[in-house]
Amino acid sequence: MIKPVYVYGSPVLRRVAQDITPDYPKLKELIDDMFETMYHSDGIGLAAPQVGLSIRLFVMDGNPLAEDNPELEGFKKVFINAHIVEKDEHETLYNEGCLSIPNIREDVERPESIVIRYVDENFTPHEERYDGVAARIIQHEYDHLDGILFTDKVSTIRKQLLKSKLNAITKGKFSASYKVKLA
Template structure:
């Protein structure tokens, strides 16, 4: 099943997500989240983006990498993740979001992170990720904290995007995937 994606302006996107009880059956939801992400040509999708206020996201960072990149991408689910540390050089990259179509901005993030999470079988992992994979994880993790990439913008950049963000919340955007708009 492909879920509709919640658009900018929906309060769930600004709320901290709730922890999931260990052992909860999530196979169907995870499969549907991957299908939804793939259908929208995304590289990540967090549960709040499908109107579920729980600490779960899926990513496929393979789509962010070129063949000559040394880094290997991953396709996996992260349940109840906790970023333990972010480190390395900060670098900027133009980010976008399925919940905020047609809006992109340069966002600066640390190049590496260590994260603890459960996989879909409720096995606990602690891993280090870097480069594009770390960036996708940071972006999706922010969704679980009620943070959107546009929240990092300041001053003039943020003011210039204001009308575009209002348009997104009203459904005045065109996407190839289904969305739910808060002001429509």
């Protein structure tokens, strides 16, 4: 089932999400719904807070970027109770967008590589290193679990320039090709 995507100004996007247990109600259904919502919205990642749930869960599928980033071919994953345990000191700039902030893209600096601990949809534990675009997507979705949006990471000047566009989103003055939910 396609869920509405909560947009900028929704309080759930600013909460620190909570870990879940294997008996979380209808978890498999939720994961399936999140992938369906992400694909319908032309996204490559989606975090549970973006569908109104303050839990530590995000999904991603790097396949749409595989033409320019071959390492993302077949890179489809579920991250539950994720915690980044190591970040590379070297940061790179990349232009990002977000389903919760429609029609806005900005250059964001992030660590080039990370180590993340998480459990998958079967609650099998993992600790893995990711580099490049995969690391960037993971960090973007991971930030949602901590109540951080990519616009929080842009320069002070860019934040000032974005202020009116972000305020317009909170008032519903934007267009999106997918179902959204205002605060």
